[in-house]
Amino acid sequence: MIDWNIQSRAHECQACLKPFVDKQPYHTVLVDAKHEYQRQDVCEPCWTAQFSQGSTERKGFISHWQGVYEAPPAAPPDAIQKETAETLLRKLMEQNDPQYRAASYILAVMLERKRLLKVKAQSNENGTRIFIYEQPKTGDVFTIPDPNLQLNQLEEVQRQVGALLEHGLNPPPAPATEASAAAPQLADEAARA
Ligand SMILES: [Zn+2]
Known part of the structure; x- marks a missing residue:
């Protein structure tokens, strides 16, 4: 996979x-x-x-x-509002937690509609569609599998995305030594979402 x-x-x-x-x-x-x-x-x-x-x-x-190629900007751009969905997507992908799989896909679709991500390719891995997105400014490539969302799941995922955009992901303050150390907080966030 x-x-x-x-x-x-x-x-x-x-x-x-x-x-x-x-x-x-x-x-x-x-x-x-x-x-x-x-x-x-x-x-x-x-x-x-x-x-x-x-x-x-x-x-x-x-x-x-x-x-x-675009040389990285010396100072971060001031478009903070626009970057929120992208920053969140990057964090979710770094966490690589299956509970955010659908949320990541929705964020990628949102960013694509705003033309902040572009679909460069699509492939298929054991029946799962894989979308290859590019961030045109930085050239970063995001590999995002299609979660095959059903219509009745969509509302819940959209609520989760909305809550994440509003409150952020709040990673634990100290780097966790075990992956499990971060789990309770994430579970709390999911419950709140
Ligand atoms: Zn060369």
Whole structure:
């Protein structure tokens, strides 16, 4: 089963290791490597010389796209309101807790409608649809399985998302040594949602 994950855009070509510069075109190749999606970002010359030939026939090939590298901004943008859903999605995906699987999917759909995420590819893993979203500014790739929500579950998930957006996820203050240490608080939040 493909898990959720976020893969950041590289800051240098992963073939020749030359740093990307602002506005430089690059190529991303996404492959399924033993049930883990792996992206590789390469510069134009490396793409032409090493990757363009036969890359789409490579075993596990899922998708290829071109992007334009944007150097990270010096200061965070002031669009805090717009970032809330995305920040929450990142936190949920880091937690990788199955109870937030549907909420993550709903957040991704919300962000896609606001054009803050773009669907780059779709694949299928043992009957589960997998959506590959890209955050166009940072180039980060989010791998999100379709939770196959039924209509009667939708309202509850939307309520959960609304509560999370309003109150946040409130991670435990100290890093938990055991995964179970974080569980009671999460259970509380789910009960409140
Ligand atoms: Zn290169």
